[in-house]
Amino acid sequence: MGSSGEETEEESMVVEGGVSNVAMGRAGRVGRDRTSVAALVRRTRGVMWTPNEERRFLEALERFGRDWKACAAFIGTRTDEGVRSHAQKYFIKLFRAGMPLPQKVQETGTGYTLSGNPLNPKSKAALDYLARKPRSLPASKVGPWLTTQEENNFEPPLAPGKQADAERTVQNKTDVNARRRPRIMPLPMDLGPAHTQAEDDEEEPTQNIPKGVNEVSGEQNAPPVQQRTPDFDAPSRKRKTEHRSLRGMNEENLKAFLASSGGGFIRHRIGSSLSGSPDQDLFLEALGLYGLDWNQIVRYMNKSKKATTEASATRAAVISQSPSKDDVSSQANRGIGFKFASRGSSETSNSSFCCGSSGRDVGSEFTDIRAPDVGTNAQSGIPVALGAKKSKQMEGYSDAAMDALRDTARLFSSQRAYLASLKMGATSTHDCSAEASHPNGSSSDAQPWNRNKRLRAEVSELVLPSFSQVRSNHRSLDMSATAAYDARKSQVQYLLGDDDVGPPEQAEHSSLDQRTAEHAPLSPRFRRSTKILRDPRPSLHCHICARTSGKDKRRALYVCQNIKRGVCQKVICEKCMADYQLTVHLASDPESGWICPHCEGRCPRTARCVNYHRTNKNRSEGRKAPPRPRDGQTPSTDDTSSTAAGNSFVRHSQSEEAMQAADILRGFHLAGSALPV
C-alpha cells in the first residue's frame, strides 16, 4: 500500500530526477524543486517571520514588487505562498496605518490587495484588522471607524502631513507587540544561508520616511525604502544569545551534540517540565517546529509522548472489540449497516477499505470535518467511510468515546448515514488502520449502540455539531437556527436508532430540487461559502464537470439561485442537469428558488469541490500526485493510496455499474428514483 506521504514524495523525487518521462510535462511546467519546496513549507509552517526575514521581505518588495516567486527566492527561507500570505496582511496593515505601498508594488496596482485592486475595507479579511483600532492610533482617518461618508471617500495613503503620525503609530504599535508577544526564534537548520554574527549585531535598518504623495493622483510618489514592518520586534539580547548557541548547527551536528550531552542539554533546558525521559528525536522534531521556544517544545514533546502511549492502548482496545463481519452485516440488514465489498474474499473485504474521498488516505484517521466525503473502495466502488477531523469539538472526549465514534462511523457508511451526513452535515470518523488490522473482531456486544447507552449518547454528541456551527451553516438562508439544530439533532438520533425519534423531514423529499433555498439546510462544505459575494457573477464553469458553455455558447448553464443571496455563484451545465436528473424547468425559472447540488451539500464524486478538497489536501501534505500512467504502464490495483493519480486508477478500473452504484450509495441519485432514505 503506497499510501504514505513519504512514499509519494519519494516517487516525486524519482520522477523529477528524470527517471520517468511521463511527469516531465507537468513537472517541467512547474519548474521547481518540489521536494525542497515541500520541505520548506513544512519547516516554515507556523513559524513566525524573523526580523531578518522581515528585512528581506521588505527589500524584496522594493525590488520585485508583486512578483512573489522572485520575492520568495530573494528571501530564501519562505515559499512564494508564504510570501503572498504575509504580504496580504502586510498590505492590510499598511492600509490601516495609512502608509503607502512600495513603489515597485504600486507598479502592478495601487490597491492594497495582492492583486493590486483596491482593498475593500468591508471585506472579511480586511475587517478583521481594520475593525480593531490600533491602541495608540489617534482617532483620525483610517479604517472603518470613519463615518460612512468618510469611509466611502477614503483613499489611502494619507497626505504627507499625516504620514509621520502613521509612522509613529506603527512604531507605538510595534513597541506594544514587542512587549506583549512571546518571541519564537526558529532554528536556522537548513532553511537557507546561515545567519552571521554580523547580521545578529547589525542595527535595525534605517527608516526612510516616504517622501510624499502626489496630491493630484493620490498615488505614492516615492517608495518607503526599508520601511519598518508594523509588527517588527527585535529579539532581546538574552534570546539572541540562546539562539546563537545552536545557530549554525546542522541537524547532524545537533544530533551529535545532543547525543554527547546524554540528554543533559534537553533536561537542562526543558527537563523539569518534561514528563518521562527526554527523547532526542522528539526534541529535534520539536526544535525544528518551534525553534527555541522551550515552552512549545515541552508542550509538543509531552503531547507526542502521550499520543504515542494512547495510540498503543487504543489499538489494543480496538483489536479486542472490532466487530465481526456478521455483526456488521446484521446491522446492514437493519438499514444502517456497513456495506461490504461485493467482490473478493473476506480478506479483501476487510483489508481494502479506506478513508477520505475517492478511496484514498488509507490510515488517515481524521480528515476534514467540513467535507464529510464518503470514501469508495478502490475495487468495488462501495462507499466505506466518512471523514472527520478531530476538531476542538471532539477534544475532551474519552478514548472510549472516540472508539465508539469510530465504530459508529462504520455504520454511517450506509446509504442513510451518508445521505444524512450530506444533508445535515453529520460527521464521523473511521479508523482504517484498526479495521484493516482486525478483520474478525468479536461479538455484537462490542457494538457501541448495544453495549452502552451512555456511550451512544456520547457519540451522538460527538456527531452532532455545536449549535453555533449549525447556526452558522444556516444563517445565510435565514433558516431558524433553533429549527435547524433541532432537525439536525433528530436526524442524528434517528440514525442512531432512537425509537422515539421518527424519520427526519428530509426523507419525504424525492428529488434534489424539490427543496428550495428557503428550506434546504446547508452542508458543512457550504459553510465557507456563506460569504457575501462582492461581485456575484455566475461561474463560467459547470461545478460538476467544469465544462464551459462552449465557444458558441451552445451549452446552457443553470445558475444557482443562491446567487441572489450572494452566497453562491455556481452553475450546472445542461449535460450534468440531464446526467444527474436535475429538473431543468425549475433551474431555468429564476423565481423557482432552485439551488445547486453543492448548496444542497450533495455534490457528486466528480464535482469540482471534491477536486478542490483533494487538491488542497495534497497541497497541505506538501506533495503532488505522481503522473497518470501511460499506455503500457499498469497501475497498481491494490493501491488505494492517497494520491490523485491513484484516484484516477480507481476510476479507470471500476466498472460503470460500480461507479454508478457508488454514486447512488453516496446519496446522489442517477436514476431519478426517490432518494434511498
Add this chain to the structure above:
DNA sequence: GTCGGGTGGCGTCAAAGCTA
C-alpha cells in the same frame, strides 16, 4: 491528424482558522 471532452494540477485570491 484534428478536435473536443474528461480529468487533474497549478496559480491565485480571499476568507477562515489557529495560536500566543
Add this chain to the structure above:
DNA sequence: TAGCTTTGACGCCACCCGAC
C-alpha cells in the same frame, strides 16, 4: 486580540483519450 497560516474556491491550462 493580533499576527500568522491554512484552506475553499475560481480560472486556467496540460495531458490523455476517444470520436471523427
